[in-house]
Amino acid sequence: MFIHPRALSCLLAYTLCVLSAHAADNELTPAEKSAGWQLLFDGKTFTGWRGYRQPGPPATGWEIKESMLKTVPKVRGTELITVKKFTDFELTWEWRIAESGNNGIKYFVTEDRPGAPGQEYQMIDDARNSDAKRGPLYQTGSFYDVLPPATDKPVKPAGEWNSSRLVVKGSHVEHWLNGKNVLTYEVGSPEVKAGIARSKFKDQPGFGDKITGPIMLTYHDDECWYRNIKLRELPMTITPPSSPPK
Numbered sequence: 001m002f003i004h005p006r007a008l009s010c011l012l013a014y015t016l017c018v019l020s021a022h023a024a025d026n027e028l029t030p031a032e033k034s035a036g037w038q039l040l041f042d043g044k045t046f047t048g049w050r051g052y053r054q055p056g057p058p059a060t061g062w063e064i065k066e067s068m069l070k071t072v073p074k075v076r077g078t079e080l081i082t083v084k085k086f087t088d089f090e091l092t093w094e095w096r097i098a099e100s101g102n103n104g105i106k107y108f109v110t111e112d113r114p115g116a117p118g119q120e121y122q123m124i125d126d127a128r129n130s131d132a133k134r135g136p137l138y139q140t141g142s143f144y145d146v147l148p149p150a151t152d153k154p155v156k157p158a159g160e161w162n163s164s165r166l167v168v169k170g171s172h173v174e175h176w177l178n179g180k181n182v183l184t185y186e187v188g189s190p191e192v193k194a195g196i197a198r199s200k201f202k203d204q205p206g207f208g209d210k211i212t213g214p215i216m217l218t219y220h221d222d223e224c225w226y227r228n229i230k231l232r233e234l235p236m237t238i239t240p241p242s243s244p245p246k
Contacts, residue, residue, distance in 0.1 A: 025067055025227050032230065040082060040215070040229040043067035052079035052216065053111050061219050069226040071103065071219055079117070081109060081214040088234040091166040091215060096225040099158045100128040103224035104144060106216035107166065108209065116204040118216055120144035121166055121175055123224065125158040137199075141175050141182040146195035146208070149175065149182040169234055171210060 026043030040048060044064065051058035061077015063070055071077065086107075097103060102124045109118035122144040126132045132139045140162075141149030155177060156162050165176035175183035185192055187210045201207040217226065 028230065035232060037230050037232045040231055041069050041226065043227070048083050049080050050083055052081050052117065053114065054078065067227065069217075069229075071222070071224050073098075073222045077219040077221075079106075079219050080217040082216075083214070085212050085214050086168075086231065086233060087212040088169050088236050089166075090168075090232045090234060091230070092164070093229040094161050094163050094227050095123055096161045097123060097125055097158050098223035099125060100130075101125050101158060101222040101224055102129050102131060102220040103222075104218045104220075105164070105166065106218060107168065107213070108211050109213040109216045110206075110211060113204060113206065116201045116207045118213065119146065119208060120218065121164065123162070123164070126155060127157065141177045143173075143175070143183060143185065143192075143195070145199040145201065146192065147183060147185055149177070150180070153182040154178040154180050168210075170236075 026039065026041060028037055028039055042048075044067070046057040046062075046064070050056050058078045058080065060075045061072055062080055063072050069080075091105075091107075093105070095103070104120040104122050104124075106118035106120045111117070120143070122138065122140055122142045124132045124138070124140050126139045136142060136148030136151070137145050139149065140155045141153050141164075163178050165174075167174040167176070171187040171189075173185055173187060174181055187208065192208055196202055196208045215231070
């Protein structure tokens, strides 16, 4: 099939334009920069991160390899948290779990409650991990041990990359997985309170409350890879005081 040189030139220009709109791994596109996104992992260093309850990066448990942030299994590592704290935000990241692996991202994190530092967006091998086999409360996309994700979530198997998104706006929270909203809840709602009361966190004061805090990457003694961790802070939502009863 003959393609006119002018048409071919236009096609190549269009292709280059499309490609340039997508940043390389661990980089921001011009559109993302304009929209206020920030890169939490630069693909090269631990800049912006430290160990949980530690002044700097943990000595063991994490490494940067091939522009990915990954856990090192079986070394008694610790959790990794951002140096900055966040209140209302949109967080996106890509992750890949090893077979039978377990990991997660926690938010509303505090260093004053080490037994239950924050609530977790669960990331796990649903098909093989023994904890995941306990049911939906322990599977990918859940508010771990409190609220289950949608039953038709589009999770990819261990060894393949998943894309996740977390939105926190006032008391409103959304968990997304591979482009689908798999869980939505309101902090402090009867549903959340009931879930916490049934969970292992029921005796942890303040667990489930919204607080300003860092983002945490958990450590579970098995391999998990991260890339393209990006966050956009959202304008804070202020709930007006309720009117006194008349």
